[in-house]
Amino acid sequence: MALRLNKDVFTRHQEQSQVEKEFTVMLVDDEEKNLDAISMVLQKDYNLILAHDGVEALEKISSLPPGQDIHLIIADQRMPRLTGVGLFSQTKEILPDAVRILLTGFSDADAMIGSINEGQVYKFLMKPIEPHDLRVSVQRCLEWRALRLENVQLVISLKKRVDEVENLVESFEKFVPRQFLNRIASEGIQNVKNFPIGRAEIGYVTILFADIRSFTTLSESMAPQEVLDFLNSLFHRLSAPVHEHHGFVDKFMGDAIMALFDSSPGEEQVQAANAMRAAIGMLESLEDFNATRIASGKEPVRIGIGIHTGPVIIGTVGVEARMDLTVLGDSVNIAARLEQLNKQHGTSIIASSKTRELVGDTFQLEWQDLGEITIRGRTGSISVCAASAKL
Numbered sequence: 001m002a003l004r005l006n007k008d009v010f011t012r013h014q015e016q017s018q019v020e021k022e023f024t025v026m027l028v029d030d031e032e033k034n035l036d037a038i039s040m041v042l043q044k045d046y047n048l049i050l051a052h053d054g055v056e057a058l059e060k061i062s063s064l065p066p067g068q069d070i071h072l073i074i075a076d077q078r079m080p081r082l083t084g085v086g087l088f089s090q091t092k093e094i095l096p097d098a099v100r101i102l103l104t105g106f107s108d109a110d111a112m113i114g115s116i117n118e119g120q121v122y123k124f125l126m127k128p129i130e131p132h133d134l135r136v137s138v139q140r141c142l143e144w145r146a147l148r149l150e151n152v153q154l155v156i157s158l159k160k161r162v163d164e165v166e167n168l169v170e171s172f173e174k175f176v177p178r179q180f181l182n183r184i185a186s187e188g189i190q191n192v193k194n195f196p197i198g199r200a201e202i203g204y205v206t207i208l209f210a211d212i213r214s215f216t217t218l219s220e221s222m223a224p225q226e227v228l229d230f231l232n233s234l235f236h237r238l239s240a241p242v243h244e245h246h247g248f249v250d251k252f253m254g255d256a257i258m259a260l261f262d263s264s265p266g267e268e269q270v271q272a273a274n275a276m277r278a279a280i281g282m283l284e285s286l287e288d289f290n291a292t293r294i295a296s297g298k299e300p301v302r303i304g305i306g307i308h309t310g311p312v313i314i315g316t317v318g319v320e321a322r323m324d325l326t327v328l329g330d331s332v333n334i335a336a337r338l339e340q341l342n343k344q345h346g347t348s349i350i351a352s353s354k355t356r357e358l359v360g361d362t363f364q365l366e367w368q369d370l371g372e373i374t375i376r377g378r379t380g381s382i383s384v385c386a387a388s389a390k391l
Helices: 007-016 032-042 054-062 084-090 106-118 131-173 178-184 189-194 215-220 224-244 268-295 330-345 353-359
Strands: 024-028 047-051 072-076 099-104 123-126 200-212 248-253 256-261 303-319 322-328 349-352 365-374 381-389
Touching (some): 024 032, 024 054, 032 047, 032 131, 047 054, 054 072, 054 084, 072 084, 084 099, 099 131, 123 131, 200 215, 200 224, 215 224, 224 268, 248 322, 256 268, 268 349, 268 353, 303 330, 303 353, 330 349, 330 365, 330 381, 349 353, 353 381
Parallel strands (some): 024 072, 072 099
Antiparallel strands (some): 200 256, 200 303, 248 256, 303 322, 365 381
């Protein structure tokens, strides 16, 4: 059935249209008069490729020169050798971005329904077709195509941006633990540059200090690069149990590690037990580290660990040009002092009675009461005890 063409309307449209031929449209119909009529409507505005059936259309698509694309395919449904729906379904992968219009008659209802999924048809046009309807339909199809491709690019750009942010966060976490960010930058790290100095909150955490014994003596016989390699290798082994038991390293301080075990209110027992498990794990990792050193004729390394649970201030300190996220308070000082007591008592782990009380019978440990101690600069005393893995 031929296109219903009003030549006066078409001539007037030709005179008014100034659209450049930036789009290529393929017309597929086995009736020559239909191809001619559709071509008359579209040839001024679009580059046209004509085919007399679906098979010829596939041949012309396969022989397209590199870089040439087909933006829209208009095909009749009823054609010999290959139907319009058949053509569309075979070009989904070849021309994934092409928009498809199917020309149908009232008797092709079944084909219309099937083609929605099979051929990814965007629009159906019932014959006979008015030139104005054809022009408007083609224009809207191409606008929809441009919008769809723009959305695809937006999604790609958004994913790229998300990947960049994730990489930024991963890089940032090498210097500032995520747990700190969750505390201080709950609204997102994009606002880090707007952090006010002195921003703080109170937290209840378990603090673990670990220090290498006689590090100065050990490092005297090492070259500078050897010192760094030694520290990084040992810190890597000692940090693993901290992360394994849901803690995080706050900072490396020369030859020492300060780790925190933070948790939600009401989970203080869990965080204290995690800190003790991490301490035992650090000593086990140290045994493996020392086995390698002894095998190569080097002296074994010893560490001391101090653990205390209590309130701390988590916040920012510094100046506008350089600030740091840190943990401050009496609890931090106590944990550091307990670590130093290991030298005096010949032990490896010393914890406060508060931490011991929270750990309770969570897992098997050998405890040794060390009595009351006073912390320099602090009034009052605290009870402490040594801990070791139960054999």
